[in-house]
Amino acid sequence: MKRQQAHRAIAKASSLPIEVDFREAVPLTEQIRNQIRALIARGKLQPGDQLPTVRQLAADLRVNFNTVARAYRMLEKEALISVRHGRGTFVLAPVSEASKEALKRETLHSLAHHLVQQARALGLSEHEVMAALRRAWQEDEPP
Amino acid sequence: MKRQQAHRAIAKASSLPIEVDFREAVPLTEQIRNQIRALIARGKLQPGDQLPTVRQLAADLRVNFNTVARAYRMLEKEALISVRHGRGTFVLAPVSEASKEALKRETLHSLAHHLVQQARALGLSEHEVMAALRRAWQEDEPP
DNA sequence: TGTATCATTGTATCTTTGTATCATTGTATC
DNA sequence: GATACAATGATACAAAGATACAATGATACA
Numbered sequence: 001m002k003r004q005q006a007h008r009a010i011a012k013a014s015s016l017p018i019e020v021d022f023r024e025a026v027p028l029t030e031q032i033r034n035q036i037r038a039l040i041a042r043g044k045l046q047p048g049d050q051l052p053t054v055r056q057l058a059a060d061l062r063v064n065f066n067t068v069a070r071a072y073r074m075l076e077k078e079a080l081i082s083v084r085h086g087r088g089t090f091v092l093a094p095v096s097e098a099s100k101e102a103l104k105r106e107t108l109h110s111l112a113h114h115l116v117q118q119a120r121a122l123g124l125s126e127h128e129v130m131a132a133l134r135r136a137w138q139e140d141e142p143p
Numbered sequence: 144m145k146r147q148q149a150h151r152a153i154a155k156a157s158s159l160p161i162e163v164d165f166r167e168a169v170p171l172t173e174q175i176r177n178q179i180r181a182l183i184a185r186g187k188l189q190p191g192d193q194l195p196t197v198r199q200l201a202a203d204l205r206v207n208f209n210t211v212a213r214a215y216r217m218l219e220k221e222a223l224i225s226v227r228h229g230r231g232t233f234v235l236a237p238v239s240e241a242s243k244e245a246l247k248r249e250t251l252h253s254l255a256h257h258l259v260q261q262a263r264a265l266g267l268s269e270h271e272v273m274a275a276l277r278r279a280w281q282e283d284e285p286p
Numbered sequence: 287t288g289t290a291t292c293a294t295t296g297t298a299t300c301t302t303t304g305t306a307t308c309a310t311t312g313t314a315t316c
Numbered sequence: 317g318a319t320a321c322a323a324t325g326a327t328a329c330a331a332a333g334a335t336a337c338a339a340t341g342a343t344a345c346a
Binding site for chain 4: 171
Binding site: 041117123129132135136139140 | 225227228230235247250251252254255256258259260261262263264265267269271272273275276277278279280282283
């Protein structure tokens, strides 16, 4: 019976505004990947920006740096970032208007899935979630 | 192929103070599950503690590791532990029955606000978000 | 200027840990 | 006995971690 105190539920990074939840069913790689994709989609990360090194972000999030490296490689496959051995990782410019749209769609998709996944874990009904979302939409002041 | 099992009447684990009795009518999964639940209830296992790996405990108890994994997953459904692929299994902090509902509402509220905030930052309409959510709800397999 | 050396950064690969799926076994029911 | 079902086991798979390696760039010094 180990008294291992390595288990923090949530870890926030300081090098990037993202966080991981170790209790969630979603794999860490996916969590990291989805949040970085969202940052790019929202313009919080701009073309040319350098991402933290895999070791830096991994230390922040208290995960293995290979986990971050895997997330980066997947984002590279999506043509969102460029990962260069020995140099670092950089945000790419979207190649077309269509790819920007695709990025937005994919981001919304993953955000929606995240909410559904969490809601289901709480045993909430579709109706409850929809209602909460409508309410939230009105409560948040429109821009 | 005949399997000699007479030697396993009772097996005690060294990695956890629990044991299984192969002659008992109660399924092994239940025996393991009940005893771990009791250890948590009595505080012998505390929030943050790491449980033995499924293979470790299985070897101790002379049981297939899937049997332990099943017990772990059931305990996870009871919200007593968190089982993470590739990482291990950890005891969760208890949530009182009384605060469960409030916590659920709070979580839903913050999840909904988060989605709204992100969606607005992406310049999406309420209708688009609602539609995406409905789709996501159907894509995730219903329990 | 060239290059040796070292620190930094990502990569490859193997291990550890849980998951998914199908096969086997034992038991209840007919 | 035959059959159906639940429990357990066997095996292949996938996520995350550990460790050794390779590419790049900075620095020192001949």
